[in-house]
Amino acid sequence: MTTTQRWLAALVALLLLLAVVGAAVARRTHEERSDASARAERYGAVLAAANAEATAFVNLRYGRAAQGIRAVAEGATGDFRSHYVRSARRLAATMQRQRSTLTGHVVSSGVVAVLPDRATVIVATSGTVSNRRTGGQEVPRHFRLRLTLLRDGGRWLTSGIAFVGDAA
Amino acid sequence: MTARTTGVLAVCSLVLAGVVAGEAWYVWGVSDPTPTATRPVVVGDVASRSAVETAAQDAAAIFTVSWKDYDAHLDRAAALMTDSFAATYRTTAGPVRARVVSSRTRTTTRVAAAGVVRGSPDEVQALLFLDQRVVVGSGDPSYNARRALVTMVRTDRGWLVGNVQTG
Secondary structure (H helix, E strand, C coil): CCHHHHHHHHHHHHHHHHHHHHHHHHHHHHHHHHHHHHHHHHHHHHHHHHHHHHHHHCCEEHHHHHHHHHHHHHCECHHHHHHHHHCHHHHHHHHHHHCCEEEEEEEEEEEEEECCCEEEEEEEEEEEEECCCCCCCCEEEEEEEEEEEEEECCEEEEEEEEECCCCC | CHHHHHHHHHHHHHHHHHHHHHHHHHHHHCCCCCCCCCCCECCCHHHHHHHHHHHHHHHHHHCCEEHHHHHHHHHHHHCCECHHHHHHHHHHHHHHHHHHHHHCEEEEEEEEEEEEEEECCCEEEEEEEEEEEEEECCCCCEEEEEEEEEEEEEECCEEEEEEEEEC
8 A cells, every 4th residue: 555545545534534423413403403493383383373363363343243253263272262162152142232343453472482282472462442332433452462372183273362461 | 456546545535525515514504594474483492582581671671760760770771772772762762851750750660471573593572561550740550551572682791672662
């Protein structure tokens, strides 16, 4: 073996060692990026589900109460869904009697906590309410909501909505 | 035979050098992801939680103000902000001073809830629900439920408030 070949053999050995170590580092990096990507998509999916449910929750019209209630129920699960559906007839009757219309949109939403199968999201909405009390006039109405969500069959569904109350 | 061995070793060196370069590019050459609508938070849970907790503490401090020490409050609040936002804050807070002092207003703020809206390794936006108790002079307190979007910027001094939008 010539001197050149000895240098080349040493270089090959060094590069082989670097390639093996590099493969391990690259594999670990790939796993971390995959986890981070899944986590990032989870945040997006949770916020999208919470925004859709909050939007349905703050858009109810007395003339189309059934559709509005159905929209909320479609994004809900568990006791929250059962309770909401059970009280739907009473809610629709009250809305009809009061000629209530609630409109709104999501201003902003943020994830409080998220795990692979459950999450908590806060949502700020802005909109209007009109009913007999307001004399049919649209009055600004802003809500601060806290939604709990569960992952069910590949979908994020709302298991609870609570108002983050007025300061007192 | 000798020439062939040399050639094989040289080719092996080139191939392995290419493999190592590819691995290095994959590990260090790919830039950090940026937030999008479908991936709004591209920073780890620990970092985002730290930023949101700091945002909540800082917002409570910034929005808790008394006519008795308004000037000292401005200095304390500005220390929690980036230099550029502190300058903006002082510009907008200055004219408020006369009204706060003349009406002897005291505002106490607590954060009722906080969540992360968007997040990258360098910048996190937090949604805060603020409960405020306001006392004007010796009158009865009034209560406000507000929301704030607070942008936190990572700096050498830690997370600092880079912007605040209230509603």
